Amino acid sequence: MPLDGANTYGEVHMKFTKLMTGAALALGLATAAVAEDKTKVGFVFVGPVGDGGWTYEHNKGRLAVEESFGDKVETVFVESVAEGPDSERVMTEMALNGADLIFTTSFGYMDPTINVAAKFPNVKFEHATGYKQADNVSVYSARFYEGRAIQGHIAGKMTKSNIIGYIASFPIPEVIRGINSAYIHAKKVNPDVEFKIIWAYTWFDPAKEADAAKVLIEQGADVVLQHTDSTAPQAAAQDAGNVITFGQASDMGQYGPLPRVSSIIDDWAPYYIARTQAVMDGTWTSTSTWDGIGAGMVGIGEISDAVPADVKAEALALKASLADGSYHAFTGPLNKADGSAWLAAGETANDGDLAGMGFYVEGITAEIPK
Amino acid sequence: MDLSAINPIILIAALISAATPILLAATGELVAERAGVLNLGVEGMMITGAVSGFIISVNTGSPAIGFAMAAVGGATLSLLFAFLTQVALANQVASGLALTLFGLGISSLMGQNYVGIKPPRMPDVDFGPLSDIPVLGQILFSHDPIVYVGLFIVAGVWTTLKFTRAGLILRAVGENHDAAHALGYKVKRIRTLAIMFGGACAGMGGAYISLIRVPQWTEGMTAGVGWIALALVVFASWKPWRVLLGAYLFGGITQLQLNLQGAGIAIPVEYLAMSPYIVTIVVLVILSADKSRAPGSLGRIFHASQ
Numbered sequence: 154m155p156l157d158g159a160n161t162y163g164e165v166h167m168k169f170t171k172l173m174t175g176a177a178l179a180l181g182l183a184t185a186a187v188a189e190d191k192t193k194v195g196f197v198f199v200g201p202v203g204d205g206g207w208t209y210e211h212n213k214g215r216l217a218v219e220e221s222f223g224d225k226v227e228t229v230f231v232e233s234v235a236e237g238p239d240s241e242r243v244m245t246e247m248a249l250n251g252a253d254l255i256f257t258t259s260f261g262y263m264d265p266t267i268n269v270a271a272k273f274p275n276v277k278f279e280h281a282t283g284y285k286q287a288d289n290v291s292v293y294s295a296r297f298y299e300g301r302a303i304q305g306h307i308a309g310k311m312t313k314s315n316i317i318g319y320i321a322s323f324p325i326p327e328v329i330r331g332i333n334s335a336y337i338h339a340k341k342v343n344p345d346v347e348f349k350i351i352w353a354y355t356w357f358d359p360a361k362e363a364d365a366a367k368v369l370i371e372q373g374a375d376v377v378l379q380h381t382d383s384t385a386p387q388a389a390a391q392d393a394g395n396v397i398t399f400g401q402a403s404d405m406g407q408y409g410p411l412p413r414v415s416s417i418i419d420d421w422a423p424y425y426i427a428r429t430q431a432v433m434d435g436t437w438t439s440t441s442t443w444d445g446i447g448a449g450m451v452g453i454g455e456i457s458d459a460v461p462a463d464v465k466a467e468a469l470a471l472k473a474s475l476a477d478g479s480y481h482a483f484t485g486p487l488n489k490a491d492g493s494a495w496l497a498a499g500e501t502a503n504d505g506d507l508a509g510m511g512f513y514v515e516g517i518t519a520e521i522p523k
Numbered sequence: 524m525d526l527s528a529i530n531p532i533i534l535i536a537a538l539i540s541a542a543t544p545i546l547l548a549a550t551g552e553l554v555a556e557r558a559g560v561l562n563l564g565v566e567g568m569m570i571t572g573a574v575s576g577f578i579i580s581v582n583t584g585s586p587a588i589g590f591a592m593a594a595v596g597g598a599t600l601s602l603l604f605a606f607l608t609q610v611a612l613a614n615q616v617a618s619g620l621a622l623t624l625f626g627l628g629i630s631s632l633m634g635q636n637y638v639g640i641k642p643p644r645m646p647d648v649d650f651g652p653l654s655d656i657p658v659l660g661q662i663l664f665s666h667d668p669i670v671y672v673g674l675f676i677v678a679g680v681w682t683t684l685k686f687t688r689a690g691l692i693l694r695a696v697g698e699n700h701d702a703a704h705a706l707g708y709k710v711k712r713i714r715t716l717a718i719m720f721g722g723a724c725a726g727m728g729g730a731y732i733s734l735i736r737v738p739q740w741t742e743g744m745t746a747g748v749g750w751i752a753l754a755l756v757v758f759a760s761w762k763p764w765r766v767l768l769g770a771y772l773f774g775g776i777t778q779l780q781l782n783l784q785g786a787g788i789a790i791p792v793e794y795l796a797m798s799p800y801i802v803t804i805v806v807l808v809i810l811s812a813d814k815s816r817a818p819g820s821l822g823r824i825f826h827a828s829q
Contacts, residue, residue, distance in 0.1 A: 355746070371533055
């Protein structure tokens with residue numbers, strides 16, 4: 154079956170005509186004329202494009218697609234789409250309006266993406282951070298945990314109270330991986346370190362994120378790591394003084410050199426451009442991509458001068474070893490929190506274990522919410 | 524588990540501050556609803572207040588002027604709702620929803636150049652020796668002025684509604700606008716004023732988030748507080764002190780659950796996360812077992828010819 158944009162649209166359009174009345178048909182034909190020579194790429198965002206974090210970086214990827222292909226591509230996006238049924242409606246609408254490729258950029262869009270993809274077999278879907286694939290659904294994510302390892306190292310070295318606060322969003326594997334990776338590397342350089350974890354149950358709620366940061370700081374944390382999308386915890390830490398933070402998903406450089414001492418930067422642009430190109434060429438196939446520092450999908454923001462030079466050098470060495478693959482962030486010996494053995498000495502975690510991670514490593518005393 | 528990490532004094536002080544945005548927005552909405560107007564645009568007015576207060580504060584360097592202009596911003600946006608519902612006689616539910624969408628959009632447009640900027644800090648009120656009183660001093664006398672303004676507004680709304688002629692007229696308009704009209708009261712004018720008051724309060728509530736609680740500007744940063752305020756008015760049976768109680772309960776339990784999580788208490792996190800909503804609803808529903816009910820003309824369109 155030909156896969157270029159116009160024909161893909163044609164397939165959708167066939168279904169469309171069966172479903173719709175004459176008026177809608179006329180409208181559909183009008184869009185068909187436009188879609189003829191353009192590949193239409195849709196993006197579904199969980200937060201506003203101005204969140205300064207997660208969605209901001211995905212939108213940068215979208216803009217890079219536009220810049221790279223110019224007139225040959227048309228992008229559409231919908232921001233602040235709630236995870237769940239609402240997202241299904243948004244995706245359906247995008248597909249009906251002739252999108253050839255749709256990126257759904259939050260974990261909670263996983264089942265909606267699979268459902269909508271089943272109804273539109275000729276539209277390509279790309280779901281971020283999930284694990285359910287289909288013939289027309291690829292999954293992609295970045296190995297953020299490699300960045301978390303570097304954060305954990307710096308945090309463990311720099312904490313004076315030995316209490317590290319962690320604002321978590323939802324208890325999904327990606328977030329749990331981040332906590333484990335940060336903990337392992339903090340513990341490695343500072344055996345006395347303790348993690349306090351607060352689950353915010355939101356990706357984006359600046360007031361709540363700020364409150365969580367304040368509570369952690371009041372309870373003695375002098376490092377606050379966040380896995381939520383806004384810059385609110387940075388502002389709260391700045392206000393409190395003597396607390397360090399790390400940019401999440403985006404550089405958040407406006408909060409440097411203190412409290413923000415470094416950051417994890419998601420760089421989706423190369424992937425988005427490559428996938429759009431594949432749709433144009435008709436070479437798109439369902440794939441599972443999971444790239445890290447080495448491939449450039451995870452960037453480490455500049456380590457500020459607030460970090461002592463020796464710690465900075467160690468962090469950069471760690472980054473280099475993660476990038477060239479000589480070191481894996483989950484290297485044994487490691488036990489699970491319940492005391493059972495996980496990785497033997499020198500053994501590294503396989504991707505299957507990492508993708509479905511639902512346990513803390515030994516030393517974290519908290520429980521993971523079910 | 525380490526409960527000693529939680530300082531109850533800081534916890535109570537934090538809940539008072541955390542509850543202030545909801546309190547302000549809900550009190551404003553209460554006045555509008557007592558006048559018979561259901562304005563679902565609270566979220567939109569809050570975020571507009573949040574961005575206008577932020578922009579003005581950053582440019583003037585004065586948070587106080589920022590808050591004043593946040594109130595003006597919220598009230599200005601609410602005028603749009605007043606025009607739609609009082610002059611054009613549009614449906615209140617639809618107009619309110621439209622107002623929220625419009626507010627979210629215009630605020631992100633206005634705030635584009637203000638992401639990542641730090642606003643000037645509003646100093647706490649100086650109570651002199653009062654704030655040195657152990658325990659009470661830190662709980663009651665260590666806040667920024669807006670916390671006290673919020674309490675003052677609740678007290679003022681209660682007094683006005685209960686004891687003054689103006690309050691009686693406002694309630695009459697809300698209970699039965701035809702009768703109030705027959706008595707010669709200007710139903711539309713009174714409702715427009717009530718809507719503007721609601722807008723001003725919501726605007727200040729929004730600015731409290733962007734100027735004090737977070738403090739920064741981020742698109743969509745009110746993240747649903749306006750809807751909680753709306754629900755609170757209903758559960759509080761349209762009574763100002765119950766709104767205060769509800770806001771403090773909600774803010775307090777939100778703070779408490781974050782603290783308990785941080786302290787690693789053995790209650791499952793999902794129960795902790797839902798607790799603010801459940802406790803607030805249960806308490807206010809029990810309280811509303813008396814014969815309180817919605818204003819008689821709530822949500823109905825008034826036209827003198829009908």
